[in-house]
Amino acid sequence: MSAPTYDLGKLHGGLRLPGHKAASTAEAIRDVPIPAQLILPITQHVGDPAQPVVAAGERVLKGQLLARPEGALGAPVHASSSGNVVAVEPRPVSRRYGDHAPCIIIECDGEDQPLHTTADGNYLELEPEALLAKILDGGIVGLGGAVFPTAQKLMQARSCKIEHLILNGVECEPYISCDDMLMRERAMQVLSGAQVLMHAMQIESCFVVVESDKPAALASLAEAMSALDDARLVLKQVPTIYPSGGEDQLVQLVTNREVPSEGLPSDVGCLVQNVGTAAAIHDWIIGHEPLISRVTTVAGEGIARPMNVRARIGTTIADIVAFTGGYAEHADHLFIGGPMTGKSVSTDRVPLVKATNSILVVRKTSFTGRELACIRCGDCAAVCPVQLLPQQLYWHARADNENRLRDFNLVDCIECGCCDLVCPSHIPLTANFRVAKGRIQELADEKARAARARTRFEARKSRMDSEQQQREEALARQIATAKQAGPADITKILERRKHKSEDD
């Protein structure tokens, strides 16, 4: 395995953004010590919440199951360290929607006592189905930020013909460098995870894709590849353009195939996994440690000493920042995630979750441009990686015109934020689109609810109708019987009635 090959396809638009990654990659990944308390949300994945299987007062060991998946697209949650469960209650979290969510709170005992395991890590003898089931048990979700449960993604992909596994090492968002550092320091584990994935999926080709601005990660991966001597692994390099690390964008770059609208990469024979996810799979399948920690970048002007840390899931942002050396002078905004797509939160008491790839603390921008009228310059369309017309979408979003928004494919917007960064009128386009998407979703939900209510109503009505009909038929039968009966029978019936009323 020698020099990396270059990309094949091309991406429409995109931006070359200042990386701001040097500060956080200056030193090796450091481990955050066990905190006094862990806050573990039961929803750290896209699907239905997991169901707690522990109660307050129970002692748990590191790696022990705390909540099991239930419903669609679930993933289990494990204890990140040993200690006592003190509560299961809502706490502030950094979720996309809503600020509070039910969490399992563990008071750590500092012993970090692991759960005993008997597995041997030889996954090659497992059938792919069994391996997938095991991956599900590890609580592994996509660590690039989407937190789609990995096992379900693999199961879904198995129904399609998959040719390539694409390992996503394209960390295109500014400030974030956790995947870069992971590839530099744990290239072997990343590739080992890729081998597990290839076995689970029974595929024979894996592209490991890294951006050109990460020479150290590329070198480290190349070295690990030559040590592994696995011909299925191919290292690829792509230019540093935001947002080439988006799943569909990466597929397009590497294979020149367009992922269909509202489709998945598996529709064009690809399966994309983040490098961090691959390392987590290695840690679980070979190292028997479920997903209880992750590498995250702590960066921004508001951070005294930017760096990458490995922290236990459930450690609060406050604990992590304190470990790195605290805040700098201008700590005005806290973003969970990067500056382009991250979510701003109001408190650092939220926990690190599986999705948290970055803790970004930045200063208030001295000049945020006043929002002016759109002058239709079209720069937003020029940079849109999906080739949407943000300017037209904005128009229709403001008019709340759901049909036009559908017509202009709002659903395909990946919310990368490129349009905001070129808008000379400083219109918060992406924020508008998020709201519009939410509203369309609400409308769809409302329609679905209405449809369900209608079905229920119609079922009830038809049930009542048929009961009514049955009653009428029974009455008709009785009348007919009565008409046929002679006077003697009538006397009998009347006597029976009389007895009955006397009994009462």
Place this chain on the structure above:
Amino acid sequence: MEFARRSSPYWSARVAVPSIMLQVLGALVPAAIAHVWFFGPGFIFNVLVAAIFAIGGEYLVMRARKRPPEAALSDYSALVAAVLLVFALPSLTPWWVTASGTLFAIVVAKHLYGGLGFNIFNPAMAGYVVILIAFPMHLNLWTAPRMGDIDYQYLTVLQTLTFTLTGSLPDALGFDAISRATPLDVMKSGLNGMQTVTEIRANPIMGDFGGRGWEWIGNFLAIGGFWLLIKKIIRWHIPVAVGVGLLAPATILYLVDPGSQPSPGFHLFSGATILCAFFIATDPVSGATSPKGRLVFGFGIGLLIYCIRTWGSYADGVAFAVLIMNMAVPAIDLVTRPPVVGHSKSGGEP
């Protein structure tokens, strides 16, 4: 610790509408200097009149619309419209002509349609067409360019100012003594008079390609235009498409019949072609938005300019061409929507 919340992306654009407008104004400076050099200080007075009425008109109409006037004035777009309008006027234009055009541009074409971003028509061109129809005589009063060897009476600064303010010339001078037909007028009337292009071009007002003086202003406009291209304030599509739309038919017909068809160079360097290609047609608000749409839009303008100049009754057709294509923009935008990624039928090459 507590933090203030805000939506992502955290970064916002470094460019801003006011700076774009200022750069457009800056790009016009070389051509403005050339204009003053060739046609005298009237240009400066026209700019002052237009600027005063643009700012005043915008202030009043914003007050009438119950909006803060500074919100519109601070983007400088009214000034850009005013200056572009002045570029279309002769240096000797009475103030009420300039004022009428400016007020129509700002109050009617811009703000009555909803203000910047909502106006269908290019304000400068709408204003120009109104005064072209209302005061045709005043807009034909072009002085001859200062080229040394042209027989021509130059006005002093004071005489120019007097004309701008009162519309009257010094007693000794009549309009005939100072005004000259523009090259496009000379060409049009010459061709109507059955002269050949070669005969017409013998007129001392004709330069290397277009008219003397005008073609130099054109050069400086092009320099400003290229600067805007380099600064990515305008894109290449519209200037190129306007050029192709005008020059393609001009070249073909010139090759067929060079005797009665002016050369493509004459079309390019005469009238407002270059002003239109770089500064008028590139107005984003009233133009098409997608690259493909802009090519169609620009080509349509170029073609219409050619048609109006060749077969119409006006010597130049830039303003009409731009306004007609402005009307076509919604349709162009509709049919030139770029394909959204993920919607192609083939799904790309495997």
